[in-house]
Amino acid sequence: MTIDGPERIEPDVxxxxxxxxxxxxxxxxxxxxxxxxxxxxILQETLATALKSAHQSNEDxxxxxxxxxxxxxxxxxxxxxxxxxxxxxxxxxxxxxxxxHTSEIVQKETIERAKRVLAELPDDQQQVVSLxxxxxxxFRESAEHLGIPLGTVQTRMHAAITKLRSExxxx
Amino acid sequence: MxxxxxxxxxxxxxVEWQAFLYVTDEMSDDEATQFEDRMTNDVEIxxxxxxxxxxxxxxxxxxxxxxxxARPAGAERDCVPIDQLxxxxxxxxxxxxxxxxxxxxxACLLFVGLAVFKSGKHGHEIASSEKSSATELVSAWAxxxxxxxxxxxxxxxxxxxxxDDGIAHGLELEVPTWMLMAVEDTEAAPKESENGSxxx
Numbered sequence: 001m002t003i004d005g006p007e008r009i010e011p012d013v014x015x016x017x018x019x020x021x022x023x024x025x026x027x028x029x030x031x032x033x034x035x036x037x038x039x040x041x042i043l044q045e046t047l048a049t050a051l052k053s054a055h056q057s058n059e060d061x062x063x064x065x066x067x068x069x070x071x072x073x074x075x076x077x078x079x080x081x082x083x084x085x086x087x088x089x090x091x092x093x094x095x096x097x098x099x100x101h102t103s104e105i106v107q108k109e110t111i112e113r114a115k116r117v118l119a120e121l122p123d124d125q126q127q128v129v130s131l132x133x134x135x136x137x138x139f140r141e142s143a144e145h146l147g148i149p150l151g152t153v154q155t156r157m158h159a160a161i162t163k164l165r166s167e168x169x170x171x
Numbered sequence: 172m173x174x175x176x177x178x179x180x181x182x183x184x185x186v187e188w189q190a191f192l193y194v195t196d197e198m199s200d201d202e203a204t205q206f207e208d209r210m211t212n213d214v215e216i217x218x219x220x221x222x223x224x225x226x227x228x229x230x231x232x233x234x235x236x237x238x239x240x241a242r243p244a245g246a247e248r249d250c251v252p253i254d255q256l257x258x259x260x261x262x263x264x265x266x267x268x269x270x271x272x273x274x275x276x277x278a279c280l281l282f283v284g285l286a287v288f289k290s291g292k293h294g295h296e297i298a299s300s301e302k303s304s305a306t307e308l309v310s311a312w313a314x315x316x317x318x319x320x321x322x323x324x325x326x327x328x329x330x331x332x333x334x335d336d337g338i339a340h341g342l343e344l345e346v347p348t349w350m351l352m353a354v355e356d357t358e359a360a361p362k363e364s365e366n367g368s369x370x371x
Contacts, residue, residue: 024221031194031224032210064214071210071217078207106228114229132195133230139197161191164226 009055017054018047021063025070027106032074042077046070110168117167118160125160128153190219194227 025046029039049069057065118129131142139157143150192198193206210216 024218027224027228028217028221030228031190031220032207067214067217068211075207075211106225106232110225111229111232114226118230129230133227158185158188161188161226164230165187165222168226168229 008052009050011051014047014051014054017050017062017066021066025066028067029070029074032071033078038077038081042070042073045073049073113168114164117164121160121163125156125163128156129160132157186215187219187222190216190223191226193220194223 022043026039026043029042029046030036033039033042046066046069050066053069054062054065118126121129127146128139128142131137131145132139137145139153140150143153146153189206193203198206206216210220
């Protein structure tokens with residue numbers, strides 16, 4: 001891609017933006033689209049748009065601008081491919097068996113930290129996390145399985161997620 | 172309903188909790204659509220979705236690192252491509268060997284079929300003739316066989332075999348004596364039968 005006008009930002013700036021935000025953008029797009037390859041495609045499209053139009057954004061709010069572009073591109077694509085995206089069930093999209101994309105959004109240290117924090121959680125919180133994430137049970141199913149109210153499951157899960165998030169921080 | 176009073180409504184304002192519900196598919200379709208629409212206007216929601224995805228990836232990757240099978244045992248075996256299947260580490264030559272064997276079988280079948288068809292044709296011609304007597308049958312057998320030998324051009328090896336027997340060189344075909352005796356008996360039999368019926 002060539003830079004036509006003097007107003008456009010330099011490719012080096014886009015590269016810096018990529019280095020700085022690609023992990024978060026990729027994670028957002030993966031969560032939004034549930035497809036690692038598609039997320040990668042939209043990420044590239046986002047950066048191409050940045051190369052063409054990022055000069056219109058404020059430098060201080062460029063990160064927000066990138067997310068907005070990515071969200072709009074993802075929405076547009078998702079509407080076009082609605083039926084295909086709805087096929088993805090459960091949490092299988094998180095770790096595609098034949099993909100390295102997961103390692104691009106989460107580091108080994110982050111995984112180890114998450115495991116450590118999880119092991120330190122109270123048993124009842126560990127239980128709901130395990131049922132939801134490892135056994136694939138929805139909150140309602142977990143509630144029935146454990147014989148406790150749905151709200152209790154949600155409260156325990158909320159507490160567990162809050163603890164995990166605060167301990168892990170943002171990479 | 173919950174351990175903490177009215178906790179569900181408290182959670183509603185928690186964007187990060189909402190993002191977690193979104194990525195874990197705990198939202199209804201309508202809720203998910205509304206949440207997706209909000210993403211285009213609220214960067215914090217996008218970042219919360221990114222964080223929830225990273226957290227979920229970390230927890231799930233941890234599961235895989237611990238060796239928990241991602242698929243049922245034996246599922247991988249079902250997915251092995253045919254060209255990677257091997258017996259004792261050797262890849263079988265499934266294509267060329269099979270084609271060669273099929274070609275040889277087909278050639279053999281054609282050869283046998285042709286031979287059966289030709290002999291069957293002669294036999295049918297002879298047997299279907301109501302007028303043919305036993306003598307005609309013998310001569311037909313002899314001449315038919317001889318003609319067949321003359322006209323056939325099946326292959327060199329077959330010609331060589333016939334030459335060895337002297338047949339291909341125009342030598343007289345010897346009719347076995349047992350066959351001549353049988354013919355004589357057959358020709359005599361109707362007369363006896365006629366006589367017998369007269370007696371009756």
